[in-house]
Amino acid sequence: MQEFRHEPVAPTTTRVLGHGGLIDAHVHDQHQLVYARRGVVSVTTDAGVWVTPGSQAIWVPAGTVHAHRAYGELELRFVGLPVEDNPLGLAQPTVVTVSPLLREIIVAYTARTAETAARSRLRAVLFDELRAAPGQAIHVPTATHPLVRRLGELLDADPAADRTLAQFGRAIGASDRTLSRLIRADLGMTFPQWRTQLRLHRALVLLAEGAPVTEVAHRCGWSSASTFIDVFRRAFGRTPGSR
Known part of the structure; x- marks a missing residue:
């Protein structure tokens, strides 16, 4: 900006x-x-x-x-x-x-x-x-390292992707160990924490657009609606269906 x-x-x-x-x-x-x-x-x-x-x-x-x-x-x-x-x-x-x-x-x-x-x-x-x-501390930090930024683009393009960090690494030309180190240094969190934050934020947007809870859970990478509801409640203090 x-x-x-x-x-x-x-x-x-x-x-x-x-x-x-x-x-x-x-x-x-x-x-x-x-x-x-x-x-x-x-x-x-x-x-x-x-x-x-x-x-x-x-x-x-x-x-x-x-x-x-x-x-x-x-x-x-x-x-x-x-x-x-x-x-x-x-x-x-x-x-x-x-x-x-x-x-x-x-x-x-x-x-x-x-x-x-x-x-x-x-x-x-x-x-x-x-x-x-x-x-x-619920936010998506801005990535500055080119490899972390590229990984973020892949995660944002398909939040439901269940690929491991090693699989993502092969797609962008870096080992999972290197990416793990860069993510911690650049964002101050682990890869699973970062992916969860990205998924939660996408879920909030989809819910605001009127998508059903079950659909949101599927599109954002949770195995079931109940798992999504549990993660959402811990993060935001309420269930995704409440207003």
Whole structure:
């Protein structure tokens, strides 16, 4: 994302996007919490892609160039915060779990535009809930090494492929040992972890497009719907069929 616009203030607002809708790359001088109350949103930065359903939100620190894409009919809730207000204490994009209470706080806070004593109290509770919200390293990092990038292209083209790392290696001219080492160095995770992240993100997109759970499980490489549901629940805190 080399070209981007500068928007000093990170707004607190609501925005609705149709399926496939885009918000082009931009950067704020303030922090922003991005929450999809309806639909699925992806946030892309130079470090990778985060894709979240309604059980999670994405913390975007000040100075992070980012872009958004909608999957399904998307209702976004943005919470902008001054740079000195960082309840999570984080300097990198992070996925946080949104509890039912935190969800209602975000909805109520973004629905009020006037700064009042009641809104200030609501913001204080928002900060408390964010500090207590567990962070989750659920994102697809950007590959920089050419071989890892090529492998990522193959995985993205066919998430259901059950080929081993050695089989993929033969297709791109590298041993499985070399690829394993490069993946760890480039992405900070193992090959199985990376493939699972890619599959989960593809699953979120397919679900947002209305695909049935069983079909999503098959298209993303799980042997059964029950296995997919179990992995999905552990990753996102809810079942793939819930809204």
